[in-house]
Amino acid sequence: MADLDTSQKPATGAMGGAGHTYESVTDKISDIVLTRKTSKSWILGFGLAFAFFMVFLYASTYLLARGVGIWGINVPIGWGFDIVNFVWWIGIGHAGTLISAILLLLKQQWRTSINRFAEAMTLFAVACAGVYPLLHMGRPWFAYWMLPLPNTLGIWPQFRSPLVWDLFAVSTYATVSLLFWYVGLIPDVATMRDRSKGRVAQLFYGLLAMGWRGSARHWQRYETAYLLLAGLSTPLVLSVHTIVSLDFAAGIIPGWHTTIFPPYFVAGAVYSGFAMVLVLMIPIRRIYKLEDYVTPRHLDTMSKVMLASGLIVAYGYLMEIFYAWYSATSYEQYMVENRFSGPYALLYWALILANVVIPQTLWMKRVRTSTFALFLVALVINVGMWLERFIIIVTSLHRDYLPASWDMYYPTVWDWATYVGTIGLFFSLLFIFVRLLPMISIFEMRSILPKQDGK
Amino acid sequence: MSTPPSLYGLLAEFETPDALAEAARKVREAGYRKVDAYSPFPIEEVIEALHFHERKLPILVFIGGLVGCAIGFGMQYYAAVVSYPVNVGGRPLNSWPAFVPVAFELTILVAALCAVFGMLLMNGLPMPYHPLFNNPKFSLASSHGFFLSIESSDPLFSRATTEEFLNGLRPKEVTEIEA
Numbered sequence: 001m002a003d004l005d006t007s008q009k010p011a012t013g014a015m016g017g018a019g020h021t022y023e024s025v026t027d028k029i030s031d032i033v034l035t036r037k038t039s040k041s042w043i044l045g046f047g048l049a050f051a052f053f054m055v056f057l058y059a060s061t062y063l064l065a066r067g068v069g070i071w072g073i074n075v076p077i078g079w080g081f082d083i084v085n086f087v088w089w090i091g092i093g094h095a096g097t098l099i100s101a102i103l104l105l106l107k108q109q110w111r112t113s114i115n116r117f118a119e120a121m122t123l124f125a126v127a128c129a130g131v132y133p134l135l136h137m138g139r140p141w142f143a144y145w146m147l148p149l150p151n152t153l154g155i156w157p158q159f160r161s162p163l164v165w166d167l168f169a170v171s172t173y174a175t176v177s178l179l180f181w182y183v184g185l186i187p188d189v190a191t192m193r194d195r196s197k198g199r200v201a202q203l204f205y206g207l208l209a210m211g212w213r214g215s216a217r218h219w220q221r222y223e224t225a226y227l228l229l230a231g232l233s234t235p236l237v238l239s240v241h242t243i244v245s246l247d248f249a250a251g252i253i254p255g256w257h258t259t260i261f262p263p264y265f266v267a268g269a270v271y272s273g274f275a276m277v278l279v280l281m282i283p284i285r286r287i288y289k290l291e292d293y294v295t296p297r298h299l300d301t302m303s304k305v306m307l308a309s310g311l312i313v314a315y316g317y318l319m320e321i322f323y324a325w326y327s328a329t330s331y332e333q334y335m336v337e338n339r340f341s342g343p344y345a346l347l348y349w350a351l352i353l354a355n356v357v358i359p360q361t362l363w364m365k366r367v368r369t370s371t372f373a374l375f376l377v378a379l380v381i382n383v384g385m386w387l388e389r390f391i392i393i394v395t396s397l398h399r400d401y402l403p404a405s406w407d408m409y410y411p412t413v414w415d416w417a418t419y420v421g422t423i424g425l426f427f428s429l430l431f432i433f434v435r436l437l438p439m440i441s442i443f444e445m446r447s448i449l450p451k452q453d454g455k
Numbered sequence: 456m457s458t459p460p461s462l463y464g465l466l467a468e469f470e471t472p473d474a475l476a477e478a479a480r481k482v483r484e485a486g487y488r489k490v491d492a493y494s495p496f497p498i499e500e501v502i503e504a505l506h507f508h509e510r511k512l513p514i515l516v517f518i519g520g521l522v523g524c525a526i527g528f529g530m531q532y533y534a535a536v537v538s539y540p541v542n543v544g545g546r547p548l549n550s551w552p553a554f555v556p557v558a559f560e561l562t563i564l565v566a567a568l569c570a571v572f573g574m575l576l577m578n579g580l581p582m583p584y585h586p587l588f589n590n591p592k593f594s595l596a597s598s599h600g601f602f603l604s605i606e607s608s609d610p611l612f613s614r615a616t617t618e619e620f621l622n623g624l625r626p627k628e629v630t631e632i633e634a
Binding site: 021022023026148154155157159162164165168169172175179180182183187190191194195206207211212213214217218219220221224225228229232233235236239246443444446447 | 491493494495501505512513520530531538539554556557561566571574575577585594597598599
């Protein structure tokens, strides 16, 4: 029997887990992994994603054999799809950290239903992002040259370069995200260990759980560590996209050299990340019947965050135009003119449509509560954010100062193959994740349930 | 009957988090110290009742952060000023604002590593074997069981009186934990 004490507002129900007990929460979430048979649609989905991952392996093998000349990049546009996709993926990742860390510090209980999944998404998105700078080097086997390692030449990485900052930021981000995710998983894999029947499963979860037994002494340190990690991740996630934006802002290319870039990039990251969480979560809650946990209220709240960050991004677009005019620099002004009516104008206006115009429908409650409409809007935003990075990188580079050095950038089939390949990698990892690990944090779900008398 | 050497302790199961917290308070009041509680999620009242609050981990993380920052900044200073100074138009070699991002990232990295591995080490994890896992009931501690254990190494422990005491706390069941 549920005994709602007054400190636990009835609204808790709307935050997920309404009408559930400690036991039924455990059963529901762990059974998705432990007792549910591998469905045909899972095999089909994973197979499809894995096939795309094979495309990625094929494309990168060919790249390593032939060099980056197989891509569409050329001399003015040295950063093509690789950096576009790098920024796109890493931005998507940011929503996971925002949900798990910042919302934890702000005591937003609704995060509990989605934080595990969003963190996994972060990890996989960062893995996809990390691939691009490596491949873009052309000779990835020398990637270690970026590290401050002793060498016979006695030289060091250029610590004054944002590209080196980026290396430190992204690798720290990947490490801390992995730790955060794993620490959150420990009590839940202990649950899986205790509930699994097969020897292989017991060993697998047992190894991951490291002998967790839910001791109060352990919980106390665990909670401290988790809170500290959240506190550390919060400035970290802001720093990562700030540094990514400095890759551009520290350059003197028209359209890049502005101070609006760091906040505008961070907001864009949150924007695309929440859109990706929605794109993934809407079908998954349906397929795995998790509507009790990921409620309409979650979708509503996420769309509000999306709307708010989208407005900051729109402000960023506006400031780019204002800055070009206010700078009184003909190069900056031409950059805006070129975006409005140059060869990539179609993509620019598509970006404005996708990122500024269409998301305004989120003001309407009908859109926020309709899963189908919300799914479409989130999908459009993901495309829009990809276009944004394309526009920022390509239109600024392709016509900078000297008209003699202007050129066009056309992605080749290998650019596209690498891109869809990383989407395959991302979805392959997600499919494996939902099959092997609890996709909702069981122990956090239990702790937000109203206190129960009996069970 | 004296305590058999193969007994790790006694385990009492409770129905609710509140009952566990109540029992933890009484056990502590009765003077038992080798006590621990096990629950499927953290319960503040239980941690409170058993006086388990300790402050070492935040200090460790703070020191880790300082060390990370020192390593990050020190490395860049050494590279730019001592090991490979490059005079770029007379600009200062110690261009510290440019060294902030890497120093910051390493601060976070080392602090986070300290938080996670410090927590694991202080908790004595990984520990694949523990006597508690011998108790078949104990698997509920990761789902919906609330347990309290008193170890036989506690000076006040005696097989009979401790069991009687635990039974007085109105548990669901009291069982032995084999060592």
